[in-house]
Amino acid sequence: MTLEIRQLTPLEIKDALDEIAALRIKVFREWPYLYDGDLAYERHYLAPLASGHEVIVVGAFADDKLVGASNGMPLTAHADDFSTAFSGSDICLDEVFYCAESVLLPAHRGQGVGHRFFDLREAFARSLGYNLCTFCAVQRQTDHPSRPEKYRPLDAFWRARGYTPLAGVTAKFDWKDVGDEHETAKSLQFWARVL
Numbered sequence: 001m002t003l004e005i006r007q008l009t010p011l012e013i014k015d016a017l018d019e020i021a022a023l024r025i026k027v028f029r030e031w032p033y034l035y036d037g038d039l040a041y042e043r044h045y046l047a048p049l050a051s052g053h054e055v056i057v058v059g060a061f062a063d064d065k066l067v068g069a070s071n072g073m074p075l076t077a078h079a080d081d082f083s084t085a086f087s088g089s090d091i092c093l094d095e096v097f098y099c100a101e102s103v104l105l106p107a108h109r110g111q112g113v114g115h116r117f118f119d120l121r122e123a124f125a126r127s128l129g130y131n132l133c134t135f136c137a138v139q140r141q142t143d144h145p146s147r148p149e150k151y152r153p154l155d156a157f158w159r160a161r162g163y164t165p166l167a168g169v170t171a172k173f174d175w176k177d178v179g180d181e182h183e184t185a186k187s188l189q190f191w192a193r194v195l
Helices: 009-025 039-051 080-084 113-127 155-160
Strands: 002-005 058-061 063-076 096-104 132-139 164-176 183-194
Touching: 002 063, 002 113, 002 164, 009 039, 009 058, 009 063, 039 063, 063 113, 063 132, 080 164, 096 113, 113 164, 132 164
Parallel strands: 096 132
Antiparallel strands: 002 058, 058 063, 063 096, 132 183, 164 183
């Protein structure tokens, strides 16, 4: 099946927010996020995407059905906790573009979609004059009981694209893991590359 991967227009973003939320809930239930999400929170979290101001949303479509999505925006437009993570660094936040989440249904993985998501977000960031792209990934213990036996971290993929972990630049976020009753703090490591 051929996938169509393209940047969404502002109107398409508004119309697709619930679909993107559903994708996030489904994909992030998997390791390593184990996120027990809900639609109300997702609608609130994704609302800034509808502003259209220096925001990109890339969609992956199979037979006109959204099967994957990726987004990005200036780091300063994202959650304050993300900016706070950089407080001990010498990085100028006004020059940082945040490549936020990428989610893709398992049946469509391994076809280069992840590369296209990064290509389009990085090109968008360059077009706006940003010189650094960053993203963050949750850190889990290697002996976590929910870690799949054949799990392969994405570190090699990110490094191949020129990203490296930023020493000491981590954020803390709370969410409820699948099967848990309460939220717990998670550590997220930032990675970056110069454009």
